[in-house]
Amino acid sequence: MATQTALLAAARPLFAERGFNAVSADEIVRGAGVTRGALHHHYGDKRGLFRAVFEQVEEEIVQEIADVIAAGQGDLFPRALTAFLDITERTEVRQIAMTDAPAVLGWQTWRELEAQYGLGLLITMVEASPVVDSTRPAPMLAQIVLSAVVEGALLIAYADDAAATRAKVESSLLALFGDLLPE
Template sequence: MVTTSIPRVATYGIRPRIISVCSASTASACPILPPGWRRITEQLTCSLHVSQRFSFGTAAVRAARPPSASYTSTTVPSQSLGRRGGSVAPRRRRTQAERSAATRAALIAAARELFAARGFADTGREEIVKHAGVTRGALHHHFGSKTELFRAVFEDVERELTERVAGTLTADSPMEGLRRGCEMFLEAATDPAVQRIVLTDAPSVLGWRTWREIDARYGLGLAIGALDAVMDAGQIERRPVEPLAHMLLAALTEAAMLVASSPDPQRTRGEVDAIVDRLLSSF
């Protein structure tokens, strides 16, 4: 039995095969092959000799081979082949900006959960980075301090709260939309994250002035737009809208703090709802 291998060819993602055949001179004497297979073996052996001589046998052909192709019997790993034999595209690596944004988001999400459950004072930096799955250096790089991280968390909660309230201002009646928006704001005061982060810790951690500035940045524009729509609809008398919006926002914030600190939030919420409704009617 003579073993003949396929001549070296460019392996364009095709797994090479080694074929063992009987040579033409020994095929007829091979006892393990039936007569029909002996004839096939003789033809295959002849084809292999021709291929070796003419396919890659001249210098001109070798020179014409593309330099990037490999002509060795390299086996392609099976993991690189798809179900139909095609190669699988490599996963795109994230950019530095994408990795940085993902790390920042992980820190904010972890800190928000811990601040809401334990408060700012009882949450350590080591616990935050462990919960986020990042290093302590990442916290320092993105925020500098735990206080700045808390500020980012506070703004994240304020942004989410503003979006929830804005979704209720699409009622057919502008005044009805304003009422629903106020109700949604007070309902959010029963959320533990809003209670602990926005209404309890933020004034002391960030300072009263910074807390009010951030609160006004997110809520004031919404209040101005809602009151403007009510005035345009003729449902309340036209008056300077910005001072009125400041007064409404301050009243709602104080009402929310009252609900959050109450031993019976549901009962306090019902009382506050009635007062806010009368306040809006007086406009």
Template sequence: MEVNGEGRTGRRTQAERTAATRAALIGAARTLFGERGYADVGTQAIVEAAGVTRGALYHQFGDKKGLFEAVFDAVEEESIGGAARAVAEAGELDPVDTMLVAVDAFLEAIAAPGITRITMIDAPSVLGWEAWRARGEKYGLAVIEALITRAVERGELEAQPVRPLAHAILGMLDESALYIGRADDRDAAIAEVRAVIARFIRGLMPG
């Protein structure tokens, strides 16, 4: 039993080391990709910033593109997770206000330094357009569809096909990310975009 216990401890220790290495590489790459862009960041710069070897990068992610995919997924999960937490913390709201809470959280997330560069500028070319869109739908579209469906069921929005409306809103959020990312005054840009999206959503409410 003692031997087995040591074996289990050893496996946990190795798993912890692996997790720490992955986290260090993703964190370093996220910062560098956000600051310089994917094309201008070499693997040596990443491993030096992460404090690991180049072999560790290749072992964990295969290559720089594989690491970028992990960075992209982490950013998307963080953004959607932040929106979900904001909705949960907001408590009982009508469905339209719930949608706007989620929009606010998303806009704040994409305004963080480097996020727009990673998700909207580099990702389509690095991942390929189809893969980029598939990931966007995986992380965001289902949430938007759920919020729209709830609003329609409660009579807060006019009855209409959910999927095309969800795509339209997702498109607005993507373009909003680009607008905010290029703005000199990001706070003002967020406020402008938020107001436009709010008017659009409320315009779908029954008269």
């Protein structure tokens, strides 16, 4: 466990600062104070370590949004959306989760992991919606919301004017899903 922790702690800031492709496995193991064999034993390769870092970031994002939801001040979806967009503007999240993860892990795996971590919160939020029924089940609606919110975060991440794009994305998502998601 200590070796895995050391590898994650060494790799995460490097991936966040320079991106996956600009960081060598040798640099990571040196920073962690372990051998390359330890990297291979625990993660298979640099890509496996990156996946573990990405999952760590996703877990933290979900926890932070869950904390915002639990605080219970104001409308649920706007608070959760604002928190998510704030989080995705962080350099670390933008580089690891929004830029490198789709390329390093592949689109399919990235989407599956996004759903694995964030979908549960959305399903819980959507289940309280009056529009949920057998023809519009909560898991399907939540997956659509998650896809739209992630796409909005990507629009912001790659925009020339992130602030203006963020305002438009947030307004658009609130208009699109405001009636679906409970207050």
